[in-house]
Amino acid sequence: MLSLALPKGSSLEQRTLGLFAAAGLQVTRPSERAYRGTITYGGPIRVAFFKPREIPLVVAAGVFDAGLTGADWIEETGAKVESVVSFTYSKTTDSPWRVVLAVPADDAARTVQDLGPGTRIATEYPTIARRFLQDEGIQAEVVHSYGATEAKIPELADAIVDVVETGSSLHHNGLRIITTIRTCAPWLIASPEAWCDADRLRRIQGMARLLDAAHAQSAQALLTVRVPTHCLDRVVRSMPERSWRVGADLHHTDLVIVQGLAQRAGLPDVIDRLLGAGAIEVTQTDGGMTTPAFPSDTHVRA
């Protein structure tokens, strides 16, 4: 049976479950507090919930065939996993989160080079922090934090390497970003063992294709455009790349109906252009979920 480790906790759990549900991969479990569940897709998939930081390790070890976690934990753990597909959600926004270096707002340091040799840096990411400091040639002390890292300043640390999404936590704790170390997204990952097994590979790629399609769905809109035949050429030039002709209007034979899938970002401009080119009406509806064939070799490193 295929097995999957999903993130538990306030940052990634709900949005991950929402994405799986939108993809038709609903996780069934006895209660929201239950850490075990199932997905039905090509047979049952065994699901377990773990802290995001543990997921790369259980997947790399082959204890679970696949998992979903943040790129920060894939790098921090150094786990050898296949990075299958990424998404663009965080705890509260549709943007990536960042791992940043921050200092108190009134600190004299403006760049990482301004940090003195004895600087203490608290972080949940000692490996990422040490690698970054080494690359920058900075001699600083890395202090391991188990959360609430902002609170470590001033007694236990002088600076932090921590997650930032909206910047609200830094602001409320009087901290200022010096530099972004990396931006991070949630990734579907697979164990090297499962990736070498034809059946599990096929099911993980199938899951990736559905998740990717569900993820793209919210970003696209279906445009249905009514166009007088004499304007068709001009209107077609303003249609999105993925467009097609539906047919003639049933009641007005001089009208043609065309449709296209457009990115929601910039949609008002597209509609303006279509009307400007002579379309008499543009109806915008949900873009639905498009599931394209997914080449087997499209996975990349997180």
Ligand SMILES: Nc1ncnc2c1ncn2[C@@H]1O[C@H](COP(=O)(O)OP(=O)(O)OP(=O)(O)O)[C@@H](O)[C@H]1O
């Ligand atoms: N805004 C965010 N804040 C913190 N972590 C985020 C955010 N967005 C995404 N993440 C990801 O989720 C992980 C957080 O997992 P973690 O188990 O440490 O905390 P949590 O989900 O906030 O759980 P809990 O509710 O138990 O505090 C981060 O390490 C990062 O990979």
Ligand SMILES: O=P(O)(O)OC[C@H]1O[C@H](OP(=O)(O)OP(=O)(O)O)[C@H](O)[C@@H]1O
């Ligand atoms: O930029 P923001 O939108 O404010 O988000 C980032 C904050 O959220 C996380 O903390 P969390 O609440 O998960 O607690 P933790 O520090 O104990 O992990 C993270 O550690 C930051 O403190």
